[in-house]
Amino acid sequence: MPRTTHESPSQKDSNAEDLLRSTDPKPELPGKFVTPIALGTILQPLNSSMIAVALVGIRSHFDAGTSVTWLVSALYLATAVAAPAMGRIADVLGPRRTSLAGIVLVGATSAVAPFAPNVATLVVCRILIGIGTAAQYPCGVAMIRRAADRLRSRPNNTLAALAICSQVTAALGPSLGGLLVGGFGWAGVFWINVPLAVFGGAVIMRWGPADAPARGHSSGRLKSLARVDPVGMLLFAVSITTLMFWLLSLAATPVWWWLAVAVPAVALTAWWGLRARDPFxxxxxxxxxxxxxxxxxxxxxxxxxxxxxxxxxxxxxxxxxxxxxxxxxxxxxxxxxxxxxxxxxxxxxxxxxxxxxxxxxxxxxxxxxxxxxxxxxxxxxxxxxxxxxxxxxxxxxxxxxxxxxxxxxxxxxxxxxxxxxxxxxxxxxxxxxxxxxxxxxxxxxxxxxxxxxxxxxxxxxxxxxxxxxxxxxxxxxx
The missing domain is CATH 1.20.1250.20 (MFS general substrate transporter like domains)
Structure with a gap:
C-alpha cells in the first residue's frame, strides 16, 4: 500500500511557488509561444475599453437613451460568467481548440454586429463577443501550463507578456476606438475585431501549443463535453449573474432581491461542487x-x-x-x-x-x-x-x-x-x-x-x- 505524505498549507504554498523561482534550474518557456497566446488575450481588454468612445454615436444612430450603457455591462457580465466555463471546457477539450472556437465567435459576431437593427440586438452581439473573448485568458494560461510542463520550462516571461498586453491594450483602447469611430463611425469598434480574429486564429493554428490528440470520433468528444458539468455551470451562472446585478445596483438604489436570489444560488453551487463526481x-x-x-x-x-x-x-x-x-x-x-x-x-x-x-x-x-x-x-x-x-x-x-x-x-x-x-x-x-x-x-x-x-x-x-x-x-x- 503506497505511503501517503501530508503537507501543511504553508509547505504546499512553498512547493508551488518554487515553480516560478529562479532556484528551479528549468529555462524560461521559449518566446515563440508568447505571440500566439498573447494575441488572443488582447481581444477582451480592447473590446471592453474601445466601446466607451462609440456610445455617443450608437445612442444617436438608434435614437436610444441610457440603454446603451448595457453595451458596457453586458460584456463584463458575459465575461465574468463565461471565463471559468470556457476554462473548464478548455481543460476537457483542449485550450487550443477552445481558444480558436472563441476567436471564431468573436470574428463572426463582430462582422454582423454593425448591421444590428436595434440596441437590444447589439447588446446580444456584445454578450457573444464577451463569451468569445472570455475564452482567451484561461485558454492562454492553460496552454502556457501544458507547454511549460511538456518542455520542463518556467512560465514567468510568458505570464508577464499576458499581463503587459492586458494593461497596455486596455489603456490604448479608447485612443484606438477614437480613431476607428472617426474613420468608420461606431461600427469601426466592431469591424476591427474581424482582421484581429483572422490574424490571431491563423497565428494560433501555426504556432500555438498543440492540444493532446482527441480521443475517438465526434461521439467521444460529446462524451468528453458532458464532463464539463452543465448543471454546475448553470448554477454558477445564476450565482455570479445575480451577484453582479446586485453589486451594480449598489451604485444607485440597492436591489436586495438580487441578493436574495444570489445567496441560495451560491449555496446550491457549493453543495453541487461537493456532491458531483467531476464538478465544474x-x-x-x-x-x-x-x-x-x-x-x-x-x-x-x-x-x-x-x-x-x-x-x-x-x-x-x-x-x-x-x-x-x-x-x-x-x-x-x-x-x-x-x-x-x-x-x-x-x-x-x-x-x-x-x-x-x-x-x-x-x-x-x-x-x-x-x-x-x-x-x-x-x-x-x-x-x-x-x-x-x-x-x-x-x-x-x-x-x-x-x-x-x-x-x-x-x-x-x-x-x-x-x-x-x-x-x-x-x-x-x-x-x-x-x-x-x-x-x-x-x-x-x-x-x-x-x-x-x-x-x-x-x-x-x-x-x-x-x-x-x-x-x-x-x-x-x-
Missing amino acids: LDMRLLARGGLSLTYVRTIVTYTAFYCVFYGLPQWLEEARGLGPVGTGLVVLPIAAVGAVSTLLATRLQRKQGPRAALLVGTAALCVGGLLLTVPDAGSPILLLLVVSAMLGLPNGFNNMGNQGAMYAAAPAERMGAASGLYRTSQYVGANLAAALLALVIGGHADDAGLHRMGLAISIIAGALLAASLFGLLRRRRA
Whole structure:
C-alpha cells in the first residue's frame, strides 16, 4: 500500500511557488509561444475599453437613451460568467481548440454586429463577443501550463507578456476606438475585431501549443463535453449573474432581491461542487494551496484598481477641468509605468516568488492612495503626472503576484477553470469599485471625493499588506 505524505498549507504554498523561482534550474518557456497566446488575450481588454468612445454615436444612430450603457455591462457580465466555463471546457477539450472556437465567435459576431437593427440586438452581439473573448485568458494560461510542463520550462516571461498586453491594450483602447469611430463611425469598434480574429486564429493554428490528440470520433468528444458539468455551470451562472446585478445596483438604489436570489444560488453551487463526481466548480480545489485566498485578494486588489481606473478620470474632467484628450494624457503614465513594473515584478518573482511581488505592490498601492489626498482643482499638471505614475507602479506587481499565486496553486489539469475564476474575480472587483465610488464620490467628483477615494484605497492596500505580512511570517514559522 503506497505511503501517503501530508503537507501543511504553508509547505504546499512553498512547493508551488518554487515553480516560478529562479532556484528551479528549468529555462524560461521559449518566446515563440508568447505571440500566439498573447494575441488572443488582447481581444477582451480592447473590446471592453474601445466601446466607451462609440456610445455617443450608437445612442444617436438608434435614437436610444441610457440603454446603451448595457453595451458596457453586458460584456463584463458575459465575461465574468463565461471565463471559468470556457476554462473548464478548455481543460476537457483542449485550450487550443477552445481558444480558436472563441476567436471564431468573436470574428463572426463582430462582422454582423454593425448591421444590428436595434440596441437590444447589439447588446446580444456584445454578450457573444464577451463569451468569445472570455475564452482567451484561461485558454492562454492553460496552454502556457501544458507547454511549460511538456518542455520542463518556467512560465514567468510568458505570464508577464499576458499581463503587459492586458494593461497596455486596455489603456490604448479608447485612443484606438477614437480613431476607428472617426474613420468608420461606431461600427469601426466592431469591424476591427474581424482582421484581429483572422490574424490571431491563423497565428494560433501555426504556432500555438498543440492540444493532446482527441480521443475517438465526434461521439467521444460529446462524451468528453458532458464532463464539463452543465448543471454546475448553470448554477454558477445564476450565482455570479445575480451577484453582479446586485453589486451594480449598489451604485444607485440597492436591489436586495438580487441578493436574495444570489445567496441560495451560491449555496446550491457549493453543495453541487461537493456532491458531483467531476464538478465544474470543485469546492475542494478552492481549498488547495490558498487558491480561494488568491481569489479574495484579487477581488480586493481590483476594487482599488478600478477605483483609480474610473474615479481619477472623472475627477480630472469634472473638478480639474481637463477635456477627454487632456485626461487621457494625464492617466497615460498609469499604463506606461504599469508595463515597466510588470517586467520588474517578473524579475522579483523569479527570485523571491509571488509573495514578494505582492508585498511591493500593496505597499506601493498604499502610497499611491495617500498621494490621491494631495491634489486639488488647482494642482499643476506635473504633480498629477507624478501621482498617475505612482498609481501605475503597483499594477504590475499586484497583477503578477496574484497571477503567479494562482498559477502555482492550481493543478495543471484544472488550470483553465482556475484561471477563468481568476478573471471572474477581477470583474467582481470592478463592480465593487463602482459601488465604492458611488459612496465616496457620488454623482459629482470634487476634491473631497477624490481625497475620500484615496483614503479608501490606502485602507484597502493597508489591509492587503497586513495580510501578506501575516502570511509571510506564518510561512517562516512553518
